[in-house]
Amino acid sequence: MFKTKEFPSVFEASTAELVDVSNNLLTGLKINHNGSSYVVGELALLEGNTPHKGINNAPSDLDYRLLLRAALAVAKSGIEGPMCITTGFPSSTYGANRDAAKDLVEGAHTIDIDGRTFGKSPDVSIEVEVDQVEVIPEIEGFISGVRRGKLNERDPFFAVGLGYGTMEAALSLPSGIVQRTTTSASGLQYATKLMSDRLQQEHYLDMLTDHQLDMAMREGTIVIGRRKMDLTDLRQDVLSTYYEDVVSPTLKRAFDDSDFGRAEKMYVGGGGALFDELVDDFTDEFGDILSLKIVPDPASFISQGYALHAADVARRDRAVGLDIGNANTVINLFEEESV
Missing domain, CATH: 3.30.420 (Nucleotidyltransferase; domain 5)
Structure with missing residues (x-):
């Protein structure tokens, strides 16, 4: 298509x-x-x-x-x-x-x-x-993809886009977005900054840019001083901190109990949806009340x-x-x- x-x-x-x-x-x-x-x-x-x-x-x-x-x-x-x-x-x-x-x-x-x-x-x-x-707005583009693309969703759902610069969220009804629920917060750059701060406590990063650090986090490894380092544990830690400090509180402020009475599904996309660690955090928080779905080609x-x-x-x-x-x-x- x-x-x-x-x-x-x-x-x-x-x-x-x-x-x-x-x-x-x-x-x-x-x-x-x-x-x-x-x-x-x-x-x-x-x-x-x-x-x-x-x-x-x-x-x-x-x-x-x-x-x-x-x-x-x-x-x-x-x-x-x-x-x-x-x-x-x-x-x-x-x-x-x-x-x-x-x-x-x-x-x-x-x-x-x-x-x-x-x-x-x-x-x-x-x-x-x-x-x-x-x-x-970006969240409208996300919802358009869910409702009018291959997913062809017709029911109410929560939409969460995990981008590098911002995370976006809203409740989408068949009649349109509930504007009260539309929200933005810091994106994956928050976790990347945490990772950079932790690494700099023990290593010289040689002026690595945010984009290079983001790529290292996605790949799970980084080369520092000609040595390849495994970032798996550190990535788990900073992504969990990001979810606890930013994602979860943002969604709690955006969605109230009445919203969870209207929708039974949550679609998650953006580059953050490629991290199993974040998907697991969503499942832990919402798995008992919502059907969690990762959109195809999230990024x-x-x-x-x-x-x-x-x-x-x-x-x-x-x-x-x-x-x-x-x-x-x-x-x-x-x-x-x-x-």
Whole structure:
């Protein structure tokens, strides 16, 4: 149903001449912007020194603008003609960023890239036209994926998205979201910071970025001083602390007993749903009262919901779901329907 493309949400300024270091645009993103050159995504992780990104950037920030341009260039390879894009922000920043994001995304874009990274010419210009833009809260994208995607859920349910920058939650009824229950809190960065603090008590981390630490936590190992360390026990500890300090109290404030009388299911997604440790914590707290379900493709699920939302506005062959996340930027297009 979906064609998913994603790259790490990191970038770094670079003046290096990078030739034939990648096989394609997605892994060889080198963007020219306002007179400077930046490696983005996988190429930044490979060739950069300290690839980085701020948390929950606004449309006015360089981080957001670079990742947007990179995402539009990647999306263009799968779309002919003008695009209809749905994207979003956490509930806590949605109101402040909605109009600025719409103004930034909508219209004509000329994206200049250095194609030498993947065997093309040094001056490649990609023309992108975006004629329709919808900006919605992230939790609405998540719920759209649950109700209108393959899950096709018709009953009331609790929705919890565990992103790197924020966790989002709400109660969804067939008639719509119960706005009283919509909430945002710190995301997995909370656990990553805890892990970094613990490691720094005994080790020099050599200026590792948040993204590199997040990758280490996902992989369960880290190399420090040329020695590979097992992070399994530490990961269990910091994720349990994150759940106890942030996730559980946030959900207790958002949902009251009457809400649990309305819904019997809870859908959990986002990158945090890939950690068995967090899933076990959800099961321990809610397993006796709710049916707990992990959405398919948790890390790209919100982008799928955005694409489904865009398909309500335009034909599917023009619809794009764009999630400029704090860990990864995810683009979802619709696969061509077979006859």
